[in-house]
Amino acid sequence: WMPFETKKYYTNAFIVQEGKVLLGYKKRGFGRHKYNGFGGKVEEGETYLQAALRELEEEAGITAPLEHAGSLLFLTEGIEKAFQIEIYRATEYSGTISETEEMRPEWFSLGPADKTDIQELPFDKMWDTDRHWLPLLASGQKFVGRADFKCSGEVFTAHKWWYGVP
Ligand code: 6OG
DSSP: OOOOSEEEEEEEEEEEETTEEEEEEEOSSTTTTSEEOBOOBOOTTOOHHHHHHHHHHHHHSEEOOOEEEEEEEEEETTEEEEEEEEEEEESOOEEOOOOOSSEEEEEEESSOGGGOSSOBOOGGGBOTTHHHHHHHHHHTOEEEEEEEEEEETTEEEEEEEEEEEO
């Protein structure tokens, strides 16, 4: 158990289509040089969904009928701020996927890599916790998860748990 005083609210959105998932390579800011869904901070007066749609448009140039897919809570030892991230997904989108100053969008294969020209998921360049819930996201199974991070030097380790919810 770790106490936290305040929460910060974030969104993350993924397009899942034809056995592929759209990820963005983050070029700057928090989590740079990692692949992630498209998302960011929920601003004052916005709902989670509004924030998720805004960030998807800002970072990938598209809009999509996003549906809520899961909820994550991250705590870090010594930091009194908890991160709550609401995850969204869609199986279609409109607009033209475009690279932005912040993100470079790329499709990755969710299935066996043999049948496509698309790369497999870049787990070595993603947040370490993503591998636990991405299969749930891909299959459309809703999920919740929590990770308690310990930070020593540059290395984050985590106790984590996740499960699908009906
Ligand atoms: P900006 O700073 O760009 O928003 N984020 C995480 N995503 C994953 N998968 N795992 C984490 O921790 C994360 N911590 C933060 C939320 C930051 C973006 O990074 C996401 C936002 O989409 C293990 O505004």
